[in-house]
Amino acid sequence: MPDSAIETADLRKTFGSKVAVRGLTLEVGRGEVFGFLGPNGAGKSTSVKMLLGLVAPTAGQALLLGRPLGDTGVRARVGFLPEHFRFHDWLTGEEFLDFHGRLYQIPAARRRRRVAELLALTGLAGHGRKRLRDYSKGMLQRIGLAQALLNQPDLIFLDEPTSGLDPAGRLLVRDIIRAERYRGAAVFLNSHLLSEVEVTCDRVAFIKHGEVLETCDLKKLGVEERSIEARVRDLRPEALAGLEQWAGSVRLDGDSLMLEVRAEESVPEVVAYLVASGARVYSLHSRQASLEEMFLRIVGTEAGL
Amino acid sequence: MTGVAVIAGLTCREAARRRLLAVAAAIGSAYLLLYGFGLHKVLESLPAAASRQLLFRRQAVIVLFAMGMYVVNWLLAVITILTSADTIAGEINSGVIQAVVTKPIRRWEVIFGKWLGFAAMLTVYLAFLAGGMLVEVRLIGGHMPSHVPEAIGAMWLECMLLLAVTFRFGASLSTLATGVAVFGLHILAFLGGWVEEFGWLAHSQTAMDLGVLASVVMPSESLWRRAAFELQGPVIGSFGRGPFSIGSVPSGWMVVYAGVYLATALALAIRTFSRRDL
Numbered sequence: 373m374p375d376s377a378i379e380t381a382d383l384r385k386t387f388g389s390k391v392a393v394r395g396l397t398l399e400v401g402r403g404e405v406f407g408f409l410g411p412n413g414a415g416k417s418t419s420v421k422m423l424l425g426l427v428a429p430t431a432g433q434a435l436l437l438g439r440p441l442g443d444t445g446v447r448a449r450v451g452f453l454p455e456h457f458r459f460h461d462w463l464t465g466e467e468f469l470d471f472h473g474r475l476y477q478i479p480a481a482r483r484r485r486r487v488a489e490l491l492a493l494t495g496l497a498g499h500g501r502k503r504l505r506d507y508s509k510g511m512l513q514r515i516g517l518a519q520a521l522l523n524q525p526d527l528i529f530l531d532e533p534t535s536g537l538d539p540a541g542r543l544l545v546r547d548i549i550r551a552e553r554y555r556g557a558a559v560f561l562n563s564h565l566l567s568e569v570e571v572t573c574d575r576v577a578f579i580k581h582g583e584v585l586e587t588c589d590l591k592k593l594g595v596e597e598r599s600i601e602a603r604v605r606d607l608r609p610e611a612l613a614g615l616e617q618w619a620g621s622v623r624l625d626g627d628s629l630m631l632e633v634r635a636e637e638s639v640p641e642v643v644a645y646l647v648a649s650g651a652r653v654y655s656l657h658s659r660q661a662s663l664e665e666m667f668l669r670i671v672g673t674e675a676g677l
Numbered sequence: 678m679t680g681v682a683v684i685a686g687l688t689c690r691e692a693a694r695r696r697l698l699a700v701a702a703a704i705g706s707a708y709l710l711l712y713g714f715g716l717h718k719v720l721e722s723l724p725a726a727a728s729r730q731l732l733f734r735r736q737a738v739i740v741l742f743a744m745g746m747y748v749v750n751w752l753l754a755v756i757t758i759l760t761s762a763d764t765i766a767g768e769i770n771s772g773v774i775q776a777v778v779t780k781p782i783r784r785w786e787v788i789f790g791k792w793l794g795f796a797a798m799l800t801v802y803l804a805f806l807a808g809g810m811l812v813e814v815r816l817i818g819g820h821m822p823s824h825v826p827e828a829i830g831a832m833w834l835e836c837m838l839l840l841a842v843t844f845r846f847g848a849s850l851s852t853l854a855t856g857v858a859v860f861g862l863h864i865l866a867f868l869g870g871w872v873e874e875f876g877w878l879a880h881s882q883t884a885m886d887l888g889v890l891a892s893v894v895m896p897s898e899s900l901w902r903r904a905a906f907e908l909q910g911p912v913i914g915s916f917g918r919g920p921f922s923i924g925s926v927p928s929g930w931m932v933v934y935a936g937v938y939l940a941t942a943l944a945l946a947i948r949t950f951s952r953r954d955l
Contacts, residue, residue, distance in 0.1 A: 421954075421955075424779045425778075425779065426775055426778065426779065426954065426955045427954040427955070428952070428954060444781050444782070444783055445781065447779060447780055447781040447782075448781040450779070452775075452776065452779045454772060454775045454776055456772050457772075457776075458771045458772040458773045458775075459773060459776060460687070460691065460773060462691060462694045462695060463694075471683070471687060472776070472780065474679075474683045475680065475683060475777065475780035475781070475782050476780055476781060477679060477781065516776075519776065
């Protein structure tokens with residue numbers, strides 16, 4: 373598709389007998405902020421590394437801004453903040469950005485201007501002449517973000533951009549992502565902080581065992597996905613099992629019944645079903661499902677490693 | 678080639694910033710001071726009658742220069758391996774390389790740029806040490822050894838070869854394993870050189886063949902032996918055998934082989950780094 377920033381088809385990576393990414397198929401549009409969610413070890417970082425050419429896929433195909441993976445030219449239009457940001461810490465902030473600007477082949481005058489702009493944007497204006505080894509974790513995260521924006525990229529990969537940042541830093545990242553989207557850039561956001569993803573992303577993909585389980589539009593989240601909490605007695609086990617036709621996740625704790633349904637229209641159906649099954653319903657409350665509840669429904673509660 | 682120049686520049690800047698250049702310059706200067714002092718004392722202690730004989734004094738200066746160059750050769754080998762073992766392996770291990778190779782730069786440019794940066798610094802260092810020694814033997818000894826450019830050329834080639842081999846291992850092994858592997862190969866070559874020399878003295882073809890085999894596996898020491906051969910004077914035999922005098926001389930073909938070995942090691946380093954996951 374010509375408007376895709378990223379397009380992958382059955383992208384697969386194995387390390388010996390271990391399957392890191394089973395078959396990644398997804399599409400990210402230009403100007404879209406796309407969240408990539410999953411438990412630890414789900415294959416998120418390996419997927420990002422494949423897209424950036426750091427790791428060679430075992431099978432499958434992918435296009436970045438319409439060009440095949442590994443195309444050197446397209447990297448001039450891509451920005452990347454690695455998860456474990458490790459940089460040449462003997463450089464000063466200014467030298468570091470200048471070096472990466474040279475790698476992008478940005479002309480000297482524009483590079484100088486851009487370095488000053490980005491230091492100001494990331495709140496590091498007074499720290500450009502300090503060595504990176506003297507930066508705090510949050511400052512390193514900010515300078516890493518600045519480095520990813522040097523070339524005014526069309527596609528930005530941010531791997532855990534808010535880890536190590538205080539609330540003000542998180543707000544800054546959120547504002548930068550919004551500004552980049554406004555400029556027309558696509559942002560591929562890999563984050564554990566679901567609350568951050570919820571407020572910044574247009575769409576999210578849930579990944580587990582190296583496969584996309586579900587992709588959903590966050591603008592519709594809360595309109596369709598509902599969380600139901602009810603106080604119920606005399607609910608027979610077979611009736612409880614029958615609730616799974618509407619809900620991905622059903623839990624009964626004493627009288628307290630909790631379930632997440634995929635559509636608001638399911639709520640009256642669930643109520644009618646409970647009454648018809650002979651259960652006595654004392655109270656029932658339905659509210660918008662959070663991204664966290666959605667994550668748990670789709671990915672499950674099994675802890676990642 | 679812009680990427681190569683940027684990476685080469687960064688490599689030199691890193692060496693300066695991390696005080697590698699300062700430490701190497703301090704060690705080199707200390708060595709030159711010590712060597713000059715020792716040269717003066719040795720020549721001063723020669724028997725008055727022998728010292729007056731021009732030929733004898735010239736040979737003494739030649740041997741002392743070769744001895745000094747032997748130390749320079751080892752110093753350079755150690756510095757080459759120690760300073761470059763971490764440059765690829767360390768950046769892969771720490772993840773520093775990730776933000777670099779995702780820029781519009783080819784992986785071969787990263788390797789070649791780093792190699793070029795180290796090669797330039799080591800060339801200057803060799804010139805500093807060898808130049809300093811030449812000035813000292815001229816001023817203190819009163820003579821200029823012959824065939825110095827050929828000898829320094831062979832030593833330079835050895836240094837570049839060790840650098841390329843270190844890069845080859847650094848592209849696939851950890852820093853420590855890289856250092857151990859390259860030192861191991863260099864020591865093997867060193868022992869092979871001695872075995873070949875003893876074989877030449879004892880007329881043992883088997884020992885000489887073993888020495889040649891070691892030089893084929895790692896030709897670094899054969900380049901030093903070629904340099905020592907270039908430096909030794911015509912009547913050097915009167916001073917006995919040692920690392921500064923050569924009986925079994927590595928041929929010109931061995932020098933060509935070392936050049937091919939260097940290019941192959943560098944090409945393999947680029948190939949391995951270009952294909953590996955980071």
